[in-house]
Amino acid sequence: MTEVPKTLSVERVAGTEWITFQRTDQLNAMSMQMLREMADALEAAIADNAVRAIVLTGSGRAFCAGADLKEVAGAKHVPGEPDLLDLVEHTFGLMRHGPKPVIAAVNGLAMAGGLEMVMACDLVFAAESAQLGDAHSNFGVFPGAGGAAILPRRVGLNRAKFLLFSGENISAQDMMDWGLVNKVVPDAELRDAVQAFTDRLADKSPAVLRRMKKVANRSLNVDETAALAEEMLNLRAHMRSWDMREGLAAFNEKRKPQFRGY
Incomplete structure (x- = not known):
């Protein structure tokens, strides 16, 4: 064949x-x-x-x-x-x-x-x-x-x-x-x-890029109030992520963050 x-x-x-x-x-x-x-x-x-x-x-x-x-x-x-x-x-x-x-x-x-x-x-x-x-x-x-x-x-x-x-x-x-x-x-x-x-x-947080893409895409289909509410929900979820804690720690320690994507 x-x-x-x-x-x-x-x-x-x-x-x-x-x-x-x-x-x-x-x-x-x-x-x-x-x-x-x-x-x-x-x-x-x-x-x-x-x-x-x-x-x-x-x-x-x-x-x-x-x-x-x-x-x-x-x-x-x-x-x-x-x-x-x-x-x-x-x-x-x-x-x-x-x-x-x-x-x-x-x-x-x-x-x-x-x-x-x-x-x-x-x-x-x-x-x-x-x-x-x-x-x-x-x-x-x-x-x-x-x-x-x-x-x-x-x-x-x-x-x-x-x-x-x-x-x-x-x-x-x-x-x-x-x-x-x-x-x-x-x-x-x-x-x-x-x-x-x-x-x-590649140096950015995969978790934050993933959430940004999702919220930005959906924002076109809802009004401003709903878009802001979804952004806040994603921020609250992201505040519990490894990547946000790592990013803040790297900022305080003046080093490059090592993001994991979660």
């Missing part, structure tokens, strides 16, 4: 798990196999206490060009088996709701589902040459992982409608000006810039 080539590679650098898409000839379009491998890699990274941050990036000239439309067109659903949308929901959910910081290192084109993948990450670094856009309307496809539901929260309703209706790509710099991208760096410096940032994250 011929072994099916892997669609991505996984590399550990210090406390950072790099997940690199390897469907270069298909502009790293998401196939069902790629989504399964992504989910496996994300679940393994989440379960490994040595991993402090997760980075997603692409090979070649694309980050991700969206779903593999050839596979979508020819798909035959098997009853009882997950389809493409099930796999997208599960995999993107791991990114959105998982306890560890997930960073998109956008090396090139990020379109349609690729843009939605970017929005599922916590932070976005992009190469200067990167282009991002929602291309669903170009092919008569409706978004299903945040294009219409999340994009207006990221860039504002008017800009989101422009991206959705036009299907045009926007430069990484414009996307930073619009609030979707956190930092734009020269193409040759993207990996080093992201690694330097995640190295700094």
Whole structure:
């Protein structure tokens, strides 16, 4: 039996798990196999206490060009088996709701589902040459992982409608000006810039980052009073953690804290 080539590679650098898409000839379009491998890699990274941050990036000239439309067109659903949308929901959910910081290192084109993948990450670094856009309307496809539901929260309703209706790509710099991208760096410096940032994250308390991510994500769906109440509940729980006691002790003793994540 011929072994099916892997669609991505996984590399550990210090406390950072790099997940690199390897469907270069298909502009790293998401196939069902790629989504399964992504989910496996994300679940393994989440379960490994040595991993402090997760980075997603692409090979070649694309980050991700969206779903593999050839596979979508020819798909035959098997009853009882997950389809493409099930796999997208599960995999993107791991990114959105998982306890560890997930960073998109956008090396090139990020379109349609690729843009939605970017929005599922916590932070976005992009190469200067990167282009991002929602291309669903170009092919008569409706978004299903945040294009219409999340994009207006990221860039504002008017800009989101422009991206959705036009299907045009926007430069990484414009996307930073619009609030979707956190930092734009020269193409040759993207990996080093992201690694330097995640190295700094590795010195932070995993427990406090986990709680910050959870409360910040939920704050968009509730009013200010409820958001503040949840923040206070998490603070009270965190005050009993090893990491907070260790952080305060390290401050008083003028040394670097040794966080454990609980």
